[in-house]
Amino acid sequence: MCDPYIKITLGKKVVEDRDHYIPNTVNPIFGRMYELSCFLPQEKDLKISVYDYDMLTRDEKVGETVIDLENRFLSRFGAYCGIPQQYCISGVNTWRDQLKPTQILQNTARIKGYRLPILSENGMRINHGGRDYTLDEFEANKKLHEHLGPGEERLALHILRTQGLVPEHVETRTLYSTFQPNISQVL
DSSP, rough: OOOOOEEEEEEEEEEOOOOGGGOOOSSSOOOOOOOOOOTTTTTTTEEEEEEEOOOOSOOOEEEEEEEEEHHHHHHHTTOOOBBBBSOOOSSSSBSSSSOOHHHHHHHHHHHHHOOOOOOTTSSEEEETTHHHHHEEHHHTTTTOOTTOOOOOHHHHHHHHHHOOBBBOHHHHHHHOOOSTTTTTEEO
């Protein structure tokens, strides 16, 4: 068994989350979000390391992986977290992208050569790519909760989910140890 925690390094910035180790597991789910700013291309490598917490002895590195942020930013998918199912302004599923869905929809229209989306005054209808979309067609018979954001953002998000963009996802990566660099590490 292991008591894993993560350490994140980006340039000279280091976030060591030792206080939030997960006790007695070989399959941790950290479920935390960290925000770091950087300058590309100087600080392009995001290093995520997993350590085994020990109270009495030195913590042992289980493994690490490196994400090339410049490559991710310049990919055809952009620097998006993926398109979530819902637009929430509070709660555990709070919107994480730097742009709101209406802004992403405008950018998508520009890329596809469409006219900019036209939003109705009440925010319940958007014309995009020559088609009218209404909030009712996406949210009919669905249970709405208090964490949802404004109607126009929710509608823009529903439209974005029909545009072939990357859906929200969990990325998994293999960890490698500096002691055994050619062997993937399993907690």
